Amino acid sequence: MSKPTENPPTSPTDINLDVLEDTLSFYIRTINLAVSRDLDARLDGLDVAKGTGKITTLLLVDDYPGIRPSVIAHLTMRDRSAMGRIIDQMVSHDLIRREVSPDDSRAQELYITEAGSALATKVREIVPQQSRDFFSFIPEDEQKQVIDILRRAYRHIVGLA
Amino acid sequence: MSKPTENPPTSPTDINLDVLEDTLSFYIRTINLAVSRDLDARLDGLDVAKGTGKITTLLLVDDYPGIRPSVIAHLTMRDRSAMGRIIDQMVSHDLIRREVSPDDSRAQELYITEAGSALATKVREIVPQQSRDFFSFIPEDEQKQVIDILRRAYRHIVGLA
DNA sequence: AAAACTAGTTGCGTTTGTCCACTAATTACT
DNA sequence: AGTAATTAGTGGACAAACGCAACTAGTTTT
Numbered sequence: 001m002s003k004p005t006e007n008p009p010t011s012p013t014d015i016n017l018d019v020l021e022d023t024l025s026f027y028i029r030t031i032n033l034a035v036s037r038d039l040d041a042r043l044d045g046l047d048v049a050k051g052t053g054k055i056t057t058l059l060l061v062d063d064y065p066g067i068r069p070s071v072i073a074h075l076t077m078r079d080r081s082a083m084g085r086i087i088d089q090m091v092s093h094d095l096i097r098r099e100v101s102p103d104d105s106r107a108q109e110l111y112i113t114e115a116g117s118a119l120a121t122k123v124r125e126i127v128p129q130q131s132r133d134f135f136s137f138i139p140e141d142e143q144k145q146v147i148d149i150l151r152r153a154y155r156h157i158v159g160l161a
Numbered sequence: 162m163s164k165p166t167e168n169p170p171t172s173p174t175d176i177n178l179d180v181l182e183d184t185l186s187f188y189i190r191t192i193n194l195a196v197s198r199d200l201d202a203r204l205d206g207l208d209v210a211k212g213t214g215k216i217t218t219l220l221l222v223d224d225y226p227g228i229r230p231s232v233i234a235h236l237t238m239r240d241r242s243a244m245g246r247i248i249d250q251m252v253s254h255d256l257i258r259r260e261v262s263p264d265d266s267r268a269q270e271l272y273i274t275e276a277g278s279a280l281a282t283k284v285r286e287i288v289p290q291q292s293r294d295f296f297s298f299i300p301e302d303e304q305k306q307v308i309d310i311l312r313r314a315y316r317h318i319v320g321l322a
Numbered sequence: 323a324a325a326a327c328t329a330g331t332t333g334c335g336t337t338t339g340t341c342c343a344c345t346a347a348t349t350a351c352t
Numbered sequence: 353a354g355t356a357a358t359t360a361g362t363g364g365a366c367a368a369a370c371g372c373a374a375c376t377a378g379t380t381t382t
Contacts, residue, residue, distance in 0.1 A: 015221075015225070015232075015236065015321065016224065017217070017220070017221075017236075018220040018221070018223075018224055018285065019220070019284075019285045019288060019289045020216070020217060020220065020288070021312070022289065022308060023288055023289045023292045023308075024292045024296055024304060024307060024308050024311070025196045025197075025200060025288070025291065025292035025295065025296075026213065026217075026288075026292070027308065027311035027312060027314070027315050028189060028192055028193050028196055028311070029193055029196065029197060029213045030213055030237065030238060030315055030318075031189055031311060031314055031315055031318065032189050032190055032193035033213075033238050034238055034318050035186045035189055035190065036186075036190060039186060052187065052190045052191055052194075055181070055187075056178070056181060056187075059178070059179040059180070059181065060176075060178075060179070062179075063177070063179055064176070071176075075176065075178075076191065077191060077194050077195055123180075124179065124180045127180060127181070127184055127186070127187075128180045128181075128183065128184045130186065131184045131185045131186035131187070134186065135185055135186075135314065137314070137317050138310060138313070138314055142310050143185060145306055145307075145310070146185060146306075146307055146310050146311070147183060147184075147185050147188065149299060149303050149306070149307050150185070150188035150189070150192060150307070151182070151188060152299070153188070153192055153296065153298070153299055154188050154191055154192055156298050157191075157192065157195050160176065
Protein backbone atom coordinates (compact mmCIF):
# COMPACT_ATOMS: atom_id res chain seq x y z
CA MET A 1 0.00 0.00 0.00
CA SER A 2 2.97 2.25 -0.02
CA LYS A 3 4.96 1.28 -3.06
CA PRO A 4 6.77 3.71 -5.27
CA THR A 5 4.78 5.17 -8.12
CA GLU A 6 1.36 5.45 -6.68
CA ASN A 7 -1.46 7.52 -7.96
CA PRO A 8 -1.41 11.23 -7.50
CA PRO A 9 -2.58 11.89 -3.98
CA THR A 10 -5.77 13.82 -3.70
CA SER A 11 -5.79 14.15 0.02
CA PRO A 12 -2.19 14.12 1.11
CA THR A 13 -2.84 11.83 4.01
CA ASP A 14 -0.94 8.86 2.73
CA ILE A 15 2.08 10.47 1.22
CA ASN A 16 5.53 9.09 1.57
CA LEU A 17 8.47 11.40 1.42
CA ASP A 18 10.92 8.99 -0.10
CA VAL A 19 14.41 9.20 1.33
CA LEU A 20 13.58 12.46 3.03
CA GLU A 21 11.49 10.46 5.43
CA ASP A 22 14.66 9.43 7.24
CA THR A 23 16.75 12.47 6.59
CA LEU A 24 17.35 14.71 9.55
CA SER A 25 18.30 17.70 7.44
CA PHE A 26 14.92 17.62 5.76
CA TYR A 27 13.08 17.93 9.04
CA ILE A 28 15.38 20.61 10.32
CA ARG A 29 14.89 22.61 7.18
CA THR A 30 11.15 22.33 6.90
CA ILE A 31 10.37 22.70 10.57
CA ASN A 32 12.63 25.70 10.57
CA LEU A 33 10.36 27.36 8.07
CA ALA A 34 7.31 26.79 10.19
CA VAL A 35 8.80 27.79 13.53
CA SER A 36 10.44 30.86 12.14
CA ARG A 37 7.21 32.09 10.62
CA ASP A 38 5.32 31.50 13.80
CA LEU A 39 7.98 33.26 15.83
CA ASP A 40 8.06 36.22 13.50
CA ALA A 41 4.34 36.54 13.89
CA ARG A 42 4.64 36.59 17.64
CA LEU A 43 7.38 39.15 17.61
CA ASP A 44 5.56 41.38 15.21
CA GLY A 45 6.34 45.01 15.85
CA LEU A 46 8.98 44.25 18.43
CA ASP A 47 12.10 45.60 16.66
CA VAL A 48 13.53 42.15 16.73
CA ALA A 49 11.45 40.25 14.23
CA LYS A 50 12.95 38.21 11.41
CA GLY A 51 16.00 36.12 11.97
CA THR A 52 17.71 34.50 14.88
CA GLY A 53 20.39 37.09 14.66
CA LYS A 54 18.75 39.95 16.47
CA ILE A 55 17.40 37.92 19.35
CA THR A 56 20.67 36.23 20.06
CA THR A 57 22.53 39.49 19.77
CA LEU A 58 20.21 41.24 22.16
CA LEU A 59 20.53 38.59 24.82
CA LEU A 60 24.26 38.25 24.45
CA VAL A 61 24.87 41.96 24.67
CA ASP A 62 22.64 42.13 27.70
CA ASP A 63 24.45 39.27 29.39
CA TYR A 64 27.96 40.12 28.34
CA PRO A 65 28.43 43.88 28.27
CA GLY A 66 31.28 44.76 26.00
CA ILE A 67 30.97 41.65 23.87
CA ARG A 68 32.39 42.04 20.42
CA PRO A 69 30.51 41.77 17.15
CA SER A 70 32.75 39.07 15.78
CA VAL A 71 32.00 36.82 18.73
CA ILE A 72 28.30 37.12 18.13
CA ALA A 73 28.81 36.64 14.43
CA HIS A 74 30.51 33.40 15.17
CA LEU A 75 27.81 32.17 17.52
CA THR A 76 25.06 33.06 15.11
CA MET A 77 26.94 31.69 12.13
CA ARG A 78 26.94 34.83 10.09
CA ASP A 79 29.80 36.62 8.48
CA ARG A 80 30.99 39.91 9.84
CA SER A 81 29.22 41.99 7.26
CA ALA A 82 25.86 40.46 8.01
CA MET A 83 26.55 40.94 11.68
CA GLY A 84 27.47 44.54 11.15
CA ARG A 85 24.15 45.19 9.49
CA ILE A 86 22.22 43.63 12.32
CA ILE A 87 24.09 45.82 14.74
CA ASP A 88 23.40 48.86 12.60
CA GLN A 89 19.72 48.16 12.84
CA MET A 90 19.76 47.58 16.52
CA VAL A 91 21.80 50.68 17.16
CA SER A 92 19.42 52.75 15.10
CA HIS A 93 16.56 51.28 17.10
CA ASP A 94 18.43 52.31 20.21
CA LEU A 95 18.67 48.79 21.57
CA ILE A 96 22.43 48.66 21.86
CA ARG A 97 25.33 50.99 21.41
CA ARG A 98 28.83 50.62 20.04
CA GLU A 99 32.06 51.74 21.55
CA VAL A 100 35.56 51.39 20.31
CA SER A 101 37.47 48.96 22.46
CA PRO A 102 40.22 50.60 24.50
CA ASP A 103 42.27 47.44 24.17
CA ASP A 104 42.09 47.21 20.43
CA SER A 105 40.92 50.14 18.45
CA ARG A 106 39.87 48.00 15.53
CA ALA A 107 37.38 46.23 17.69
CA GLN A 108 34.12 47.34 19.16
CA GLU A 109 32.39 46.70 22.41
CA LEU A 110 28.67 46.43 22.48
CA TYR A 111 26.52 47.63 25.31
CA ILE A 112 22.83 47.36 25.98
CA THR A 113 20.65 50.43 26.29
CA GLU A 114 17.69 50.79 28.57
CA ALA A 115 15.31 50.12 25.75
CA GLY A 116 17.38 47.12 24.80
CA SER A 117 17.35 45.80 28.29
CA ALA A 118 13.61 46.16 28.49
CA LEU A 119 13.20 44.40 25.20
CA ALA A 120 15.50 41.63 26.36
CA THR A 121 13.20 41.05 29.28
CA LYS A 122 10.25 40.68 26.96
CA VAL A 123 12.17 38.44 24.63
CA ARG A 124 13.14 36.17 27.48
CA GLU A 125 9.47 35.57 28.04
CA ILE A 126 8.19 35.40 24.54
CA VAL A 127 10.80 33.35 22.76
CA PRO A 128 10.94 30.28 24.98
CA GLN A 129 7.19 30.43 25.38
CA GLN A 130 6.68 30.49 21.64
CA SER A 131 8.91 27.49 21.26
CA ARG A 132 7.06 25.57 23.92
CA ASP A 133 3.72 26.48 22.44
CA PHE A 134 4.72 25.69 18.95
CA PHE A 135 6.03 22.29 19.87
CA SER A 136 3.44 21.65 22.53
CA PHE A 137 2.19 18.59 20.70
CA ILE A 138 5.50 16.92 21.41
CA PRO A 139 5.59 15.38 24.87
CA GLU A 140 7.80 17.31 27.19
CA ASP A 141 10.32 14.58 27.77
CA GLU A 142 10.78 14.17 24.06
CA GLN A 143 11.28 17.88 23.64
CA LYS A 144 13.97 17.68 26.27
CA GLN A 145 15.65 14.83 24.46
CA VAL A 146 15.71 16.71 21.23
CA ILE A 147 16.96 19.86 22.87
CA ASP A 148 19.75 18.00 24.62
CA ILE A 149 20.90 16.43 21.42
CA LEU A 150 20.59 19.53 19.30
CA ARG A 151 22.34 21.60 21.94
CA ARG A 152 25.33 19.38 21.60
CA ALA A 153 25.04 19.59 17.83
CA TYR A 154 24.98 23.35 17.95
CA ARG A 155 27.92 23.52 20.29
CA HIS A 156 29.84 21.17 18.12
CA ILE A 157 29.12 23.19 15.01
CA VAL A 158 30.20 26.52 16.43
CA GLY A 159 33.05 24.93 18.29
CA LEU A 160 31.79 25.62 21.78
CA ALA A 161 33.42 23.07 23.99
CA MET B 162 30.28 30.71 37.80
CA SER B 163 27.62 31.42 35.29
CA LYS B 164 25.82 34.46 36.54
CA PRO B 165 24.36 37.10 34.33
CA THR B 166 26.63 39.96 33.42
CA GLU B 167 29.99 38.39 33.05
CA ASN B 168 32.97 39.87 31.34
CA PRO B 169 33.08 40.03 27.61
CA PRO B 170 34.19 36.63 26.41
CA THR B 171 37.47 36.59 24.58
CA SER B 172 37.45 32.97 23.65
CA PRO B 173 33.84 31.96 23.35
CA THR B 174 34.33 28.70 25.14
CA ASP B 175 32.36 29.51 28.20
CA ILE B 176 29.44 31.35 26.78
CA ASN B 177 25.93 30.86 27.98
CA LEU B 178 23.07 31.47 25.63
CA ASP B 179 20.57 32.63 28.18
CA VAL B 180 17.07 31.35 27.62
CA LEU B 181 17.98 30.21 24.16
CA GLU B 182 19.97 27.46 25.80
CA ASP B 183 16.73 25.58 26.41
CA THR B 184 14.75 26.79 23.46
CA LEU B 185 14.14 24.27 20.74
CA SER B 186 13.34 26.85 18.12
CA PHE B 187 16.76 28.40 18.57
CA TYR B 188 18.53 25.17 17.78
CA ILE B 189 16.28 24.41 14.86
CA ARG B 190 16.91 27.82 13.43
CA THR B 191 20.64 27.95 13.83
CA ILE B 192 21.35 24.38 12.90
CA ASN B 193 19.17 24.93 9.87
CA LEU B 194 21.56 27.61 8.72
CA ALA B 195 24.53 25.33 8.99
CA VAL B 196 23.00 22.24 7.40
CA SER B 197 21.50 24.19 4.58
CA ARG B 198 24.79 25.77 3.71
CA ASP B 199 26.57 22.47 3.79
CA LEU B 200 23.91 20.86 1.65
CA ASP B 201 23.99 23.65 -0.88
CA ALA B 202 27.70 23.19 -1.16
CA ARG B 203 27.30 19.50 -1.86
CA LEU B 204 24.63 20.04 -4.43
CA ASP B 205 26.59 22.72 -6.20
CA GLY B 206 25.88 22.73 -9.89
CA LEU B 207 23.13 20.16 -9.64
CA ASP B 208 20.10 22.21 -10.79
CA VAL B 209 18.57 21.58 -7.43
CA ALA B 210 20.65 23.63 -5.07
CA LYS B 211 19.22 26.18 -2.67
CA GLY B 212 16.10 25.44 -0.74
CA THR B 213 14.25 22.35 0.34
CA GLY B 214 11.63 23.07 -2.24
CA LYS B 215 13.29 21.69 -5.31
CA ILE B 216 14.50 18.49 -3.77
CA THR B 217 11.17 17.60 -2.27
CA THR B 218 9.41 18.49 -5.48
CA LEU B 219 11.70 16.35 -7.54
CA LEU B 220 11.24 13.30 -5.39
CA LEU B 221 7.51 13.73 -5.06
CA VAL B 222 6.98 14.15 -8.76
CA ASP B 223 9.13 11.13 -9.39
CA ASP B 224 7.19 9.04 -6.90
CA TYR B 225 3.73 10.34 -7.62
CA PRO B 226 3.37 11.05 -11.32
CA GLY B 227 0.58 13.51 -11.87
CA ILE B 228 0.88 15.08 -8.44
CA ARG B 229 -0.42 18.61 -8.30
CA PRO B 230 1.56 21.72 -7.43
CA SER B 231 -0.71 22.69 -4.60
CA VAL B 232 -0.11 19.39 -2.87
CA ILE B 233 3.62 19.91 -3.00
CA ALA B 234 3.21 23.51 -1.94
CA HIS B 235 1.41 22.30 1.10
CA LEU B 236 4.00 19.68 1.97
CA THR B 237 6.85 22.10 1.53
CA MET B 238 5.01 24.88 3.32
CA ARG B 239 5.18 27.44 0.60
CA ASP B 240 2.45 29.45 -0.95
CA ARG B 241 1.31 28.72 -4.46
CA SER B 242 3.21 31.53 -6.06
CA ALA B 243 6.50 30.43 -4.56
CA MET B 244 5.70 26.90 -5.64
CA GLY B 245 4.91 28.06 -9.13
CA ARG B 246 8.31 29.65 -9.44
CA ILE B 247 10.07 26.53 -8.31
CA ILE B 248 8.17 24.58 -10.89
CA ASP B 249 9.00 27.16 -13.53
CA GLN B 250 12.67 26.68 -12.80
CA MET B 251 12.47 22.95 -12.84
CA VAL B 252 10.50 22.89 -16.06
CA SER B 253 13.00 25.19 -17.71
CA HIS B 254 15.76 22.87 -16.54
CA ASP B 255 13.82 20.03 -18.10
CA LEU B 256 13.45 18.12 -14.87
CA ILE B 257 9.67 17.95 -14.84
CA ARG B 258 6.83 18.88 -17.12
CA ARG B 259 3.37 20.27 -16.58
CA GLU B 260 0.10 19.09 -18.00
CA VAL B 261 -3.37 20.34 -17.50
CA SER B 262 -5.39 17.91 -15.47
CA PRO B 263 -8.18 16.26 -17.46
CA ASP B 264 -10.28 16.12 -14.31
CA ASP B 265 -9.98 19.76 -13.45
CA SER B 266 -8.73 22.14 -16.01
CA ARG B 267 -7.64 24.66 -13.44
CA ALA B 268 -5.24 22.17 -12.01
CA GLN B 269 -1.98 20.78 -13.31
CA GLU B 270 -0.37 17.43 -13.19
CA LEU B 271 3.35 17.19 -12.87
CA TYR B 272 5.46 14.51 -14.48
CA ILE B 273 9.10 13.69 -14.26
CA THR B 274 11.37 13.80 -17.29
CA GLU B 275 14.28 11.52 -17.98
CA ALA B 276 16.71 14.11 -16.81
CA GLY B 277 14.60 14.63 -13.74
CA SER B 278 14.50 10.97 -12.99
CA ALA B 279 18.25 10.70 -13.32
CA LEU B 280 18.70 13.64 -11.02
CA ALA B 281 16.28 12.12 -8.53
CA THR B 282 18.50 9.07 -8.41
CA LYS B 283 21.50 11.19 -7.59
CA VAL B 284 19.59 13.18 -5.03
CA ARG B 285 18.48 10.02 -3.28
CA GLU B 286 22.12 9.24 -2.71
CA ILE B 287 23.50 12.63 -1.94
CA VAL B 288 20.89 14.12 0.33
CA PRO B 289 20.62 11.43 2.98
CA GLN B 290 24.35 10.95 2.87
CA GLN B 291 24.97 14.63 3.43
CA SER B 292 22.67 14.58 6.41
CA ARG B 293 24.40 11.57 7.91
CA ASP B 294 27.80 13.08 7.33
CA PHE B 295 26.87 16.43 8.67
CA PHE B 296 25.44 14.98 11.84
CA SER B 297 27.94 12.20 12.10
CA PHE B 298 29.15 13.47 15.45
CA ILE B 299 25.76 12.60 16.89
CA PRO B 300 25.55 8.93 17.84
CA GLU B 301 23.32 7.02 15.49
CA ASP B 302 20.72 6.09 18.04
CA GLU B 303 20.34 9.69 19.04
CA GLN B 304 19.97 10.73 15.44
CA LYS B 305 17.20 8.19 15.14
CA GLN B 306 15.48 9.55 18.20
CA VAL B 307 15.56 13.05 16.88
CA ILE B 308 14.35 11.97 13.46
CA ASP B 309 11.47 10.04 14.95
CA ILE B 310 10.35 12.97 17.00
CA LEU B 311 10.81 15.55 14.31
CA ARG B 312 9.06 13.36 11.79
CA ARG B 313 6.00 13.44 13.94
CA ALA B 314 6.41 17.15 14.37
CA TYR B 315 6.58 17.66 10.65
CA ARG B 316 3.57 15.49 10.03
CA HIS B 317 1.65 17.30 12.65
CA ILE B 318 2.52 20.67 11.21
CA VAL B 319 1.51 19.87 7.67
CA GLY B 320 -1.45 17.88 8.86
CA LEU B 321 -0.28 14.52 7.62
CA ALA B 322 -2.03 11.90 9.68
C1' DA C 323 60.30 48.03 9.10
C1' DA C 324 57.76 45.00 6.46
C1' DA C 325 54.57 41.28 6.15
C1' DA C 326 50.78 38.90 7.77
C1' DC C 327 46.73 38.95 10.04
C1' DT C 328 42.37 40.60 12.28
C1' DA C 329 38.03 43.78 12.99
C1' DG C 330 34.79 46.00 10.88
C1' DT C 331 32.58 48.45 6.70
C1' DT C 332 30.66 48.96 2.17
C1' DG C 333 28.91 47.77 -2.34
C1' DC C 334 27.15 44.30 -5.26
C1' DG C 335 24.61 40.64 -6.76
C1' DT C 336 21.71 36.68 -5.71
C1' DT C 337 18.25 34.41 -3.69
C1' DT C 338 14.02 33.81 -1.21
C1' DG C 339 9.83 34.70 0.21
C1' DT C 340 5.45 37.45 0.97
C1' DC C 341 1.59 40.11 -0.37
C1' DC C 342 -1.89 41.10 -3.48
C1' DA C 343 -4.46 41.29 -7.28
C1' DC C 344 -6.12 38.70 -11.36
C1' DT C 345 -7.93 34.86 -14.53
C1' DA C 346 -10.19 30.80 -15.06
C1' DA C 347 -12.60 26.86 -13.59
C1' DT C 348 -15.33 24.22 -10.39
C1' DT C 349 -18.62 23.65 -6.69
C1' DA C 350 -22.36 25.21 -3.68
C1' DC C 351 -26.55 27.52 -3.19
C1' DT C 352 -31.27 29.04 -4.15
C1' DA D 353 -30.38 27.18 -14.40
C1' DG D 354 -27.95 30.94 -12.62
C1' DT D 355 -25.42 33.30 -9.31
C1' DA D 356 -22.11 33.26 -5.62
C1' DA D 357 -18.33 31.48 -3.24
C1' DT D 358 -13.99 28.61 -3.55
C1' DT D 359 -10.03 26.81 -5.50
C1' DA D 360 -5.80 26.41 -8.84
C1' DG D 361 -2.40 28.70 -10.71
C1' DT D 362 0.02 33.17 -12.49
C1' DG D 363 2.40 37.50 -12.35
C1' DG D 364 4.22 41.68 -10.36
C1' DA D 365 5.98 44.55 -6.88
C1' DC D 366 8.58 44.52 -2.96
C1' DA D 367 11.38 43.73 1.01
C1' DA D 368 14.84 41.45 3.58
C1' DA D 369 18.78 38.65 4.24
C1' DC D 370 23.00 36.72 3.15
C1' DG D 371 27.50 35.85 1.14
C1' DC D 372 31.39 37.39 -1.40
C1' DA D 373 34.97 40.36 -2.37
C1' DA D 374 37.32 44.48 -1.99
C1' DC D 375 38.87 48.02 1.19
C1' DT D 376 40.48 50.67 5.54
C1' DA D 377 42.65 50.67 9.60
C1' DG D 378 44.84 48.82 13.50
C1' DT D 379 47.71 45.03 15.60
C1' DT D 380 50.98 41.34 15.84
C1' DT D 381 54.88 38.69 14.04
C1' DT D 382 59.33 38.21 12.39
